[in-house]
Structures are given as structure tokens and as C-alpha cells.
Amino acid sequence: MLANESLKSLEICAGAGGMALGLESVGFEPAALVEKDVRTCETLAVNRPHWNVIRTSLEEFEPGEHTQVYDVDLLSAGMPRIKSAATAKRPEDLEERELFRCALYLVGPVQPRAVLFDNVPEMVHGDAFAAEREEIRKELEHLGYRLHWRILNAKDFGVPQDREHGLMVAVKEEYADGYRWPDPSPEAPTVGDVLHASMRARRWAHADEWRAHARRVAPTLVGGSDRRGGADLGLSGSKTIWRALGINGGTVANADAQEDLKSRDKPSVLWDLSSKGWELEAEPHEMPALTVAQAALVQGFPGAWRFHGLKTHAYRQVGHAVPPPLAAAVGRQIARALQATGAADG
Incomplete structure (x- = not known):
């Protein structure tokens, strides 16, 4: 050959x-x-x-x-x-x-x-x-x-x-x-750098200061079993690390602003972050949750890659990859x- x-x-x-x-x-x-x-x-x-x-x-x-x-x-x-x-x-x-x-x-x-x-x-x-x-x-x-x-x-x-x-x-x-x-490789990219642009795109006024704080690597993303539960970023230890990174690891956010219109009763999972503050000591539900597309960036996928299916199944595709x-x-x-x-x- x-x-x-x-x-x-x-x-x-x-x-x-x-x-x-x-x-x-x-x-x-x-x-x-x-x-x-x-x-x-x-x-x-x-x-x-x-x-x-x-x-x-x-x-x-x-x-x-x-x-x-x-x-x-x-x-x-x-x-x-x-x-x-x-x-x-x-x-x-x-x-x-x-x-x-x-x-x-x-x-x-x-x-x-x-x-x-x-x-x-x-x-x-x-x-x-x-x-x-x-x-x-x-x-x-x-x-x-x-x-x-x-x-x-x-x-x-x-x-x-x-x-x-x-x-x-x-x-x-x-x-x-x-x-x-x-x-x-000599140096790993960080969560803050990889997700900064997407946090700004989600209208988060605090994306710049969050980026400076989140210049670390994430814990392992897991997809979970198709037979159990909804989408989240892992077990309790992983969620603790995500919280230290300023991210709510207990759920996955909606894909875009249109989905927000269907989820007004669940403000913690909104795509639009314009109302989110920035406090390191905040409760997880007060912090941004990642979208499926953002989880995919953490997994190393290019931004153009799209995942078919509803949020939970799409996230599992990311976590299993x-x-x-x-x-x-x-x-x-x-x-x-x-x-x-x-x-x-x-």
C-alpha cells in the first residue's frame, strides 16, 4: 500500500x-x-x-x-x-x-x-x-x-x-x-476556552469571567443507559466538579431559544442565559446547564456535527461516543x- x-x-x-x-x-x-x-x-x-x-x-x-x-x-x-x-x-x-x-x-x-x-x-x-x-x-x-x-x-x-x-x-x-x-499533546484545551463562544451565543453576560474561571478540563461525560433516567453530566462526584466549574451538572439544557418557549416552567434548563447571574457559591440550579451541542464540544466533536433525536437520547449519543x-x-x-x-x- x-x-x-x-x-x-x-x-x-x-x-x-x-x-x-x-x-x-x-x-x-x-x-x-x-x-x-x-x-x-x-x-x-x-x-x-x-x-x-x-x-x-x-x-x-x-x-x-x-x-x-x-x-x-x-x-x-x-x-x-x-x-x-x-x-x-x-x-x-x-x-x-x-x-x-x-x-x-x-x-x-x-x-x-x-x-x-x-x-x-x-x-x-x-x-x-x-x-x-x-x-x-x-x-x-x-x-x-x-x-x-x-x-x-x-x-x-x-x-x-x-x-x-x-x-x-x-x-x-x-x-x-x-x-x-x-x-x-503538550497542553489540553480547557472547558472555558472551548465553550466560551457558545456561552456568549446563549446570551450570557458573564461568559468572559466564567471563561477565566473554567480554564480546566472537565470530568468524564457519560451517556448513561437507555433503560434508565434522564440526561445529566454524571454521578455525584462529577456533578461536584461541574459545580466547581460553574456548571449545573444535574441536567441538560434545551437546544435553542425555540425550545425555551415550551419550557417556561423549568428556568434551570433554558437555552437563553440572559437572566443568569454569576456566583461561584450559587446553587447548581442557578448555574448554566450545558446543551447537547456544548457537551459535544467537550467530547471533541466539531461544532457543525448534529445529533438526531430528543434531548436525552441525543445527549446519550454524545456521552457514549x-x-x-x-x-x-x-x-x-x-x-x-x-x-x-x-x-x-x-
């Missing part, structure tokens, strides 16, 4: 496109993206109409019916977060483990040159996941891959968020010597390994 040739990928559990968007920025063109949720598929279609989005569950995906996915350069997956076998108790935990195995055993028929899986940091070296790592090692080494494991933090790669990801990169042996993990800059950093290194080997052979 020559360095100027395009790279093809197959993305499974594609979600709202965070990983695919990051990979696209470093030269990977998706042959297909597999995602079962209809509203999430609509998010992908709205933002990238030319992408080949296949709406189906991973268990029902048959590569033989989509032959363009054979022999791609990269198989990538932002996998649902799994629990260790010892702690998996709920039916959905078992479903997530089954998805994990479906992804692993898709490598054989597809035969990509490289594989990129994202999951919980504990997957990399936690004792509770030793059996899973051994299953992965046996399967992929049998297929001729060399495995690389690493925990990377999104804040080290241009994302204003303290967010660790457990990553596995597997590269075919003929390309494996060329793979290196990306080096961290792989930050695009992190995917780009790892994808760039995979691309370099594949292209350098091909160029040397040529």
Missing part, C-alpha cells in the same frame, strides 16, 4: 460517529458503518450522507451480504462498556459481553490489516478482565495479528475532558513493527504503520 492511497475501514457499533469522524480526518474512508439504533443512524446520515450506514444489530450483521467490507485496512469498534464476568449480573451486561464476542469473531472473516477496539480502561490490565484478554490474544494471534494495549486519556489528545479509554490495536504481523502509540481527536491520534499511527510498510515494499 502506497502512502497516497486511501484507506478503507469497517466500523461496527458505530454510535454517533465519534470514532469514524476521527478516523476520517486521518485518511480512513468507511466502506460501511454498522449501528442498530435508528436515531443514531439518522445522526450519521444527516452529517455524512455519503457514508454507507447499515442499520442492523452486530449479532445479525453478515459480512457476506456486504462484500465491500472484506479485506479492509481497519476494523474499528467503540464497544459497549462491559463488566467483568464476576460482576455481570443484569441481562444487559450479558448482552454487552455477547456483542464483544461478536466483534472479536468478526475479525476472522473480514481479515482487516489492523483492528482498533475501545473499551473500559480496566480491560487493558485489570485482573477482573484477564480471561477476556486471554480470549482476545488467542483469537487474534491465531489469525496473525500482534496486539498492543494501552490506556489513553482524551485530555492528552486535544479534548477538554479527563476521560480514560482502554484501547487495543492489533496489526497484522507484516505491518506490526511500524505501529507506535501516539505521543500526548469516542472523542474524535483521540480516534484521530490512534488512527494516524495505524495509517502510518500500514502505509510505511507498503511504501517500503514498493
Whole structure:
């Protein structure tokens, strides 16, 4: 493969496109993206109409019916977060483990040159996941891959968020010597700098002073389960950090001023911040809440990316996504390994 040739990928559990968007920025063109949720598929279609989005569950995906996915350069997956076998108790935990195995055993028929899986940091070296790592090692080494494991933090790669990801990169042996993990960026962007313009756009008179205060990274955004609750910015510890940043982490604000007209009885979630004050000791409900679009900026999405669906579901798409800059950093290194080997052979 020559360095100027395009790279093809197959993305499974594609979600709202965070990983695919990051990979696209470093030269990977998706042959297909597999995602079962209809509203999430609509998010992908709205933002990238030319992408080949296949709406189906991973268990029902048959590569033989989509032959363009054979022999791609990269198989990538932002996998649902799994629990260790010892702690998996709920039916959905078992479903997530089954998805994990479906992804692993898709490598054989597809035969990509490289594989990129994202999951919980504990997957990399936690004792509770030793059996899973051994299953992965046996399967992929049998297929001729060399495995690389690493925990990377999104804040080290241009994302204003303290967010660790457990990553596995597997590269075919003929390309494996060329793979290196990306080096961290020297300085992370901050919440204040990333959200300043959007706070001003929401008519907040105190956006400038808030920006100066909020020049820190955010805690990890989480999407939460589709089976439970509404949208908020995380557990109590995360909400405490958001409060210190001057943000109400207990809810998500409306998308725009038009939605405010329907929510006059809920002033804490209004898009329009013209009536909001600025006090560090204020109660959370007196502080601004982030919109879905602002949460997406904290996750590293570009401002133009749009999320389909009502507020809670749209926010979950954001919280479940792989930050695009992190995917780009790892994808760039995979691309370099594949292209350098091909160029040397040529």
C-alpha cells in the first residue's frame, strides 16, 4: 500500500460517529458503518450522507451480504462498556459481553490489516478482565495479528475532558513493527476556552469571567443507559466538579431559544442565559446547564456535527461516543504503520 492511497475501514457499533469522524480526518474512508439504533443512524446520515450506514444489530450483521467490507485496512469498534464476568449480573451486561464476542469473531472473516477496539480502561490490565484478554490474544494471534494495549486519556489528545479509554490495536504481523502509540499533546484545551463562544451565543453576560474561571478540563461525560433516567453530566462526584466549574451538572439544557418557549416552567434548563447571574457559591440550579451541542464540544466533536433525536437520547449519543481527536491520534499511527510498510515494499 502506497502512502497516497486511501484507506478503507469497517466500523461496527458505530454510535454517533465519534470514532469514524476521527478516523476520517486521518485518511480512513468507511466502506460501511454498522449501528442498530435508528436515531443514531439518522445522526450519521444527516452529517455524512455519503457514508454507507447499515442499520442492523452486530449479532445479525453478515459480512457476506456486504462484500465491500472484506479485506479492509481497519476494523474499528467503540464497544459497549462491559463488566467483568464476576460482576455481570443484569441481562444487559450479558448482552454487552455477547456483542464483544461478536466483534472479536468478526475479525476472522473480514481479515482487516489492523483492528482498533475501545473499551473500559480496566480491560487493558485489570485482573477482573484477564480471561477476556486471554480470549482476545488467542483469537487474534491465531489469525496473525500482534496486539498492543494501552490506556489513553482524551485530555492528552486535544479534548477538554479527563476521560480514560482502554484501547487495543492489533496489526497484522507484516505491518506490526511500524505501529507506535501516539505521543500526548503538550497542553489540553480547557472547558472555558472551548465553550466560551457558545456561552456568549446563549446570551450570557458573564461568559468572559466564567471563561477565566473554567480554564480546566472537565470530568468524564457519560451517556448513561437507555433503560434508565434522564440526561445529566454524571454521578455525584462529577456533578461536584461541574459545580466547581460553574456548571449545573444535574441536567441538560434545551437546544435553542425555540425550545425555551415550551419550557417556561423549568428556568434551570433554558437555552437563553440572559437572566443568569454569576456566583461561584450559587446553587447548581442557578448555574448554566450545558446543551447537547456544548457537551459535544467537550467530547471533541466539531461544532457543525448534529445529533438526531430528543434531548436525552441525543445527549446519550454524545456521552457514549469516542472523542474524535483521540480516534484521530490512534488512527494516524495505524495509517502510518500500514502505509510505511507498503511504501517500503514498493
